[in-house]
Amino acid sequence: MGIAALNPSYGLDCLPMPIHSPWRADFPGILALAAEGQTYLDSAATAQKPQAMLDALLGYYAGGAANVHRAQHLPGERATRAFEATREKVARWLHAADAQQIIFTRSATEAFNLLAYGLEQQFQAGDEIVISALEHHANLLPWQQLALRRQLKLVVLPLDRDGLIDLTQAAQLIGPRTRLLAVSQLSNVLGCWQPVNQLLSLAQMQGALTVVDGSQGVVHGRHDLQALGCDFYIGSSHKLYGPDGVGLLYGRPEALQQLAPWQFGGEMLLHTDYHNASFRPAPLGFEAGTPPIASVIALGGSLDYLASLDSQAVGNHETALHAELMAGLQQRSGLRLLGVPTVALASFVVDGVHSADLAHLLTEQGIAVRAGHHCAMPLLQSLGVQGAIRVSLGLYNDTSDLQLFFSALDQALELLQ
Amino acid sequence: MTLPANAQIALEDFTACSGWEQRARLLMQWGERLAPLTDAECCEGNRVSGCESQVWLLAERNGEHWQFRASSDARLLRGLLALLLVRVNGLPKTALEQLDLPDWFSQLGLARQLSPSRSNGLQAVLLRMQQLLAEADQGLASH
Numbered sequence: 431m432g433i434a435a436l437n438p439s440y441g442l443d444c445l446p447m448p449i450h451s452p453w454r455a456d457f458p459g460i461l462a463l464a465a466e467g468q469t470y471l472d473s474a475a476t477a478q479k480p481q482a483m484l485d486a487l488l489g490y491y492a493g494g495a496a497n498v499h500r501a502q503h504l505p506g507e508r509a510t511r512a513f514e515a516t517r518e519k520v521a522r523w524l525h526a527a528d529a530q531q532i533i534f535t536r537s538a539t540e541a542f543n544l545l546a547y548g549l550e551q552q553f554q555a556g557d558e559i560v561i562s563a564l565e566h567h568a569n570l571l572p573w574q575q576l577a578l579r580r581q582l583k584l585v586v587l588p589l590d591r592d593g594l595i596d597l598t599q600a601a602q603l604i605g606p607r608t609r610l611l612a613v614s615q616l617s618n619v620l621g622c623w624q625p626v627n628q629l630l631s632l633a634q635m636q637g638a639l640t641v642v643d644g645s646q647g648v649v650h651g652r653h654d655l656q657a658l659g660c661d662f663y664i665g666s667s668h669k670l671y672g673p674d675g676v677g678l679l680y681g682r683p684e685a686l687q688q689l690a691p692w693q694f695g696g697e698m699l700l701h702t703d704y705h706n707a708s709f710r711p712a713p714l715g716f717e718a719g720t721p722p723i724a725s726v727i728a729l730g731g732s733l734d735y736l737a738s739l740d741s742q743a744v745g746n747h748e749t750a751l752h753a754e755l756m757a758g759l760q761q762r763s764g765l766r767l768l769g770v771p772t773v774a775l776a777s778f779v780v781d782g783v784h785s786a787d788l789a790h791l792l793t794e795q796g797i798a799v800r801a802g803h804h805c806a807m808p809l810l811q812s813l814g815v816q817g818a819i820r821v822s823l824g825l826y827n828d829t830s831d832l833q834l835f836f837s838a839l840d841q842a843l844e845l846l847q
Numbered sequence: 848m849t850l851p852a853n854a855q856i857a858l859e860d861f862t863a864c865s866g867w868e869q870r871a872r873l874l875m876q877w878g879e880r881l882a883p884l885t886d887a888e889c890c891e892g893n894r895v896s897g898c899e900s901q902v903w904l905l906a907e908r909n910g911e912h913w914q915f916r917a918s919s920d921a922r923l924l925r926g927l928l929a930l931l932l933v934r935v936n937g938l939p940k941t942a943l944e945q946l947d948l949p950d951w952f953s954q955l956g957l958a959r960q961l962s963p964s965r966s967n968g969l970q971a972v973l974l975r976m977q978q979l980l981a982e983a984d985q986g987l988a989s990h
Contacts, residue, residue, distance in 0.1 A: 784900065784920060784921040784922060786899060786900040786921040786923070786924060786968070787921050787922050787923050787924075790871075790921075790923045790924075791867075791871055791923075793959075794867035794870075794871065795867065801899070802899040803899065816899075816900075816901075817899055817900075841868070845868065845871055845872065845875075846922070
């Protein structure tokens with residue numbers, strides 16, 4: 431459809447080449463949605479899944495389910511091996527030194543809560559926790575509530591005009607009372623890489639623990655966590671083309687030792703009697719209860735698939751498609767971008783048009799974008815908008831998706847303006 | 848049950864409607880007919896929580912009959928509110944309680960506007976309406 435819409439007589443000088451995704455056919459979900467007339471541009475909320483993941487999920491259940499880290503029978507051993515193989519794959523994906531540094535949680539949000547409860551004993555009244563103004567609620571509320579429980583001060587790093595955490599002010603605000611810094615690598619609203627290296631240095635100079643929210647960042651680039659040097663890094667399986675129900679928590683060995691267990695039960699213990707217990711170290715000591723076994727195994731399928739791709743080609747595709755998105759948005763009059771998006775997504779408002787109205791009419795035309803506050807209410811308030819439309823890209827999106835979006839956007843604006 | 852006269856008009860308007868553009872235009876026209884609220888009435892106490900758009904809903908009782916007034920800062924939602932009000936206004940409480948509002952919006956071809964998604968405005972308005980009626984009941988019982 432995308433190619434047919436372009437008139438070849440325009441020639442290459444006038445119209446850019448349409449961008450095709452060579453990986454689109456690997457994602458049954460994007461094809462099914464397209465066949466239904468739905469243009470999916472909401473991958474920052476959750477991504478479509480590759481066939482390899484569906485195969486792994488079905489393969490586990492169809493081949494015989496069993497619990498992990500419990501039984502010595504063959505199905506149990508097989509499930510445990512597959513489950514632990516995913517831990518190895520996650521470690522390789524993040525360039526962690528050891529798979530034992532990866533804890534599986536039920537979501538990225540749960541990983542933040544694990545940290546806020548598991549590190550609680552490290553804080554004393556008056557200590558400071560530093561976050562930034564652009565954090566997702568998942569990297570705000572656990573710290574906000576910890577601060578309230580322990581009489582800590584929550585310090586919020588302001589942004590500069592481009593939507594980047596302001597390093598000059600950060601250097602003032604990160605000080606000797608700072609015990610922990612928790613910042614996003616890539617904002618889910620503003621779509622720009624944050625100066626995480628510099629921020630980590632500022633926090634490390636004060637001896638503070640460091641947490642990086644990689645929920646969006648891990649999807650749009652390969653990161654070397656040993657080089658990054660943060661204490662903790664958090665990601666989400668379902669945004670990384672994996673199943674939902676799995677969050678990823680990476681920790682440096684020294685940092686993991688500071689964590690106290692926070693959920694109890696199942697096989698997370700070494701020994702217990704009725705009155706006392708001793709607990710396993712990470713990762714198993716932080717995986718109480720039966721974990722999401724099938725989802726973890728299926729995430730292994732997604733990671734195998736992703737590892738088989740030419741990462742340079744994926745990066746180039748995402749860059750080119752984002753540039754096309756930005757060029758189209760900048761052509762629309764009255765449209766105002768939030769921040770200066772450089773990767774993965776862009777959020778915008780249109781002067782005189784309520785974003786809920788725009789979302790309504792985009793939905794009517796089968797365009798699946800996100801509208802609202804994007805789980806970052808304080809950020810939108812500080813930008814002076816109540817809601818915004820966010821277009822976000824996955825590696826399966828292509829020019830035809832953007833053409834459908836822009837044509838729907840123009841029609842909607844014609845009705846509303 | 849016979850429809851109130853304005854609801855009958857709405858039903859004719861919307862069932863004659865073909866395509867999303869016409870439906871959107873019609874919704875906006877209905878929204879413009881919504882009697883405006885005063886600034887004082889657009890207060891936190893009248894605000895419907897759970898909507899990403901701002902919505903205010905007021906209920907007034909006249910004997911056995913109920914009269915609702917509502918507004919929003921979003922135009923299409925104002926249209927949906929107008930369609931809600933023409934269906935419910937002037938009904939006695941017993942009739943209100945029996946009313947199948949999702950069915951009403953289905954008849955108008957607007958069933959999707961009642962999606963169970965958390966951010967949906969109209970669903971929250973219906974819940975708020977039920978709350979206001981329940982509060983009125985409690986108020987009555989305490990007298």
